Amino acid sequence: xxxxxxxxxxxxxxxGRAQAGKVPTGRQGNLIxxxxxxxxxxxxxxxxxxxxxxxxxxxxxxxxxxxxxFAVTTRSSPQAFQVxxxxxxRVYVDGRPDELVRGVSIVGTPLAAMKRIVDTSDNxxxxxxxxxxxxxxxxxxxxxxxxxxxxxxxxxxxxxxxxPPILSIPSSDSRTTKEAK
Amino acid sequence: MNSIxxxxxxxxxxxxxxxxxxxxxxxxxxxxxxxxxDPVFKAMLTEMDRSxxxxxxxxxxxxFFIQYRIEDVDNFETKAEYGATEGGQHSHERIARITxxxxxxxxxxxxxxxxxxxxxxxxxxxxxxxxxxxxxxxDQAYKAALAAYTQKQAALKQVQTxxxxxxxxxxxxxxxxxxxxxxxxxxAAWEDRIAHASGLxxxxxxxxxxxxxVEFSVASFxxxxxxxxxxxxxxxxxxxxxxxxxxxxxxxxxxxDGMRLERSRGATAVSLNDLEPQDIxxxxxxxxxxxxADLRKAPMVEEEYHGPVLLSxxxxxxxxxxLLEGAVVATRPKLGTEARxxxxxxxxxxxxxxxxxxxxxxxxxxxxFDGKALAGAYDIDDEGVPxxxxxxxxxxxxxxxxxGREPxxxxxxxxxxGRAGIAGPAxxxxxxxxxxxxxxxxxxxxxxxxxxxxxxxxxxxxxxxETLGGQLTPRLLxxxxxxxxxxxxxxxxxxxxxxxxxxxxxxxxxxxxxxANSDGDVPTTVLGPALLMGxxxxxxxxxxxxxxxxxxxx
Numbered sequence: 001x002x003x004x005x006x007x008x009x010x011x012x013x014x015x016g017r018a019q020a021g022k023v024p025t026g027r028q029g030n031l032i033x034x035x036x037x038x039x040x041x042x043x044x045x046x047x048x049x050x051x052x053x054x055x056x057x058x059x060x061x062x063x064x065x066x067x068x069x070f071a072v073t074t075r076s077s078p079q080a081f082q083v084x085x086x087x088x089x090r091v092y093v094d095g096r097p098d099e100l101v102r103g104v105s106i107v108g109t110p111l112a113a114m115k116r117i118v119d120t121s122d123n124x125x126x127x128x129x130x131x132x133x134x135x136x137x138x139x140x141x142x143x144x145x146x147x148x149x150x151x152x153x154x155x156x157x158x159x160x161x162x163x164p165p166i167l168s169i170p171s172s173d174s175r176t177t178k179e180a181k
Numbered sequence: 182m183n184s185i186x187x188x189x190x191x192x193x194x195x196x197x198x199x200x201x202x203x204x205x206x207x208x209x210x211x212x213x214x215x216x217x218x219d220p221v222f223k224a225m226l227t228e229m230d231r232s233x234x235x236x237x238x239x240x241x242x243x244x245f246f247i248q249y250r251i252e253d254v255d256n257f258e259t260k261a262e263y264g265a266t267e268g269g270q271h272s273h274e275r276i277a278r279i280t281x282x283x284x285x286x287x288x289x290x291x292x293x294x295x296x297x298x299x300x301x302x303x304x305x306x307x308x309x310x311x312x313x314x315x316x317x318x319x320d321q322a323y324k325a326a327l328a329a330y331t332q333k334q335a336a337l338k339q340v341q342t343x344x345x346x347x348x349x350x351x352x353x354x355x356x357x358x359x360x361x362x363x364x365x366x367x368x369a370a371w372e373d374r375i376a377h378a379s380g381l382x383x384x385x386x387x388x389x390x391x392x393x394x395v396e397f398s399v400a401s402f403x404x405x406x407x408x409x410x411x412x413x414x415x416x417x418x419x420x421x422x423x424x425x426x427x428x429x430x431x432x433x434x435x436x437x438d439g440m441r442l443e444r445s446r447g448a449t450a451v452s453l454n455d456l457e458p459q460d461i462x463x464x465x466x467x468x469x470x471x472x473x474a475d476l477r478k479a480p481m482v483e484e485e486y487h488g489p490v491l492l493s494x495x496x497x498x499x500x501x502x503x504l505l506e507g508a509v510v511a512t513r514p515k516l517g518t519e520a521r522x523x524x525x526x527x528x529x530x531x532x533x534x535x536x537x538x539x540x541x542x543x544x545x546x547x548x549x550f551d552g553k554a555l556a557g558a559y560d561i562d563d564e565g566v567p568x569x570x571x572x573x574x575x576x577x578x579x580x581x582x583x584x585g586r587e588p589x590x591x592x593x594x595x596x597x598x599g600r601a602g603i604a605g606p607a608x609x610x611x612x613x614x615x616x617x618x619x620x621x622x623x624x625x626x627x628x629x630x631x632x633x634x635x636x637x638x639x640x641x642x643x644x645x646x647e648t649l650g651g652q653l654t655p656r657l658l659x660x661x662x663x664x665x666x667x668x669x670x671x672x673x674x675x676x677x678x679x680x681x682x683x684x685x686x687x688x689x690x691x692x693x694x695x696x697a698n699s700d701g702d703v704p705t706t707v708l709g710p711a712l713l714m715g716x717x718x719x720x721x722x723x724x725x726x727x728x729x730x731x732x733x734x735x
Contacts, residue, residue: 163238163324165316165317165320166236166237166238166320166323167231167232167235167236167316167320169313169316170227170228170231170309170312170313170316171309172308172309
């Protein structure tokens, strides 16, 4: 809450934040998410495989790292979010090695997605980053454990069709000059 | 005080190479081998050669022309308001502009402004880093050129009238290696100087009584050293270096009726020594502040006036710049038309554009005038073509245009006026535009003629414009009575100052030329005389008068 009251909340709780030159609004500071139902990372992975088996799938997805994400919060549009992952693995139920995949993003609506958290890790990690909203870009932190979701929606990322460079990148090694295609 | 970074990694060997190149430039014509001692040139030439020989998409045309231009821009700016600095900042970067043309000299891929690609290049002389920036942008520019070439072929099929000239001129390669300049400044001293100037409205005894009327008082200083390396696949290799310094001041207030009033001045110079010394600059600043107080008290101009107006050499030069700058350059006309070029003088070749007694020449080789260095001067243009003096107007008739490497009808070659703003594409521009009139009059003679005209036409008063602001709006405008008495007036705009007024409305011109250095897209200079115009409209601007501040400034 900033000093702009809303229904049922008459006072600021010291979260009125802004980028230089902007009007402050209620913004995240250090968002800390804890869980009372935790297991080890190894156990969480076992549960992922178990869930995939139960759902008749050959693999589950493990999202290791993401680049960014956003949520639509206006009343005139559906409340939806999208997360752009960087490192995603298929974790196969038959014991094959994990397979790195690309071009997938996570989409959904926040409440539906949150309801499908079945377990969390006993190990939390810190995210420091910058977050943009009405009052500009400000530094924020979030602390949360790994989470296992029983179900999540993914979609293919858009991809360009640009032709790769015709000549190879310059190098001090003249032999790497490839022939023009 | 911040230190100046320039060529941070230039080793002793590299500096020595510069010196050797410069020495040999004096001794004999420099060669590619001389240029390659400079690591930037070495990287550019290596990558250009690789692209010329190997860059080709299967079944598509190869480039027939590649040009690389890298500009090292070292910049310092500081600004102050109300007597205190708002800080200074340095920026230093190297920007590469890559041009790739496919097709041939007659019909190539060039289209509108902005052909080519841009890329930030390494500030250090790291050959692989420089080449990689060039490689990425060359790839992009080549692919864009292929697309543009196909589009042009399609467009050519739509029009009956063929293009009136080739797309690109053939020019003799030039190798020229000027020594790079360095930006050397005492930042803190400039910040102080600017801060002091911005506070004169409340510290100088001559004007501090009117300090409560001032609404803004801003001073600024900027310094820029640009070194550019240009190579093209025809064999041109050119290194140039130039500096530009600007000092400016602006002060504003409102008259009692709410009219906004502003006075400003800016000095543009190619060396620090050419800027005014601090005491002279501040003396002029105080005069500006004092003139603002006079303007606040000045009566409004009459509702409308038609008749003689004398433009001072300062105002005359601004007027000539506004009317000639865009008109004397030749640019490719719209496809499918028989037009020679664009703009006000598109069809004026060999026609009258000024009265008989006028001569106009653009001479980039004119480096000083009246002891003052000219910002528009240069030896070689931004397309690697040596600058030429061009007789534009002879006895009032337009005899030529300023042109770069994009020909127009009857002008197949560049005359060395292809000029580019930082990181921008080259296009024709004025350099040092000098306008003179035979039998020019002294100021006294001009004023006498002005009042004589008033008497002849039975006018109670006539007008004298001392300085102009933007859009040819008078800043200092005087009403001159039949008895020669001057009265400052405010709130006027001028009308009918157009090509026709230039052609047939000039009664007389002054003999002394005003030097107006300016930094727009590129630095330019206009040298022009005072102009006595026979019939100009002076009328009220009638702009919205905002409320005055509710209480005076602190």
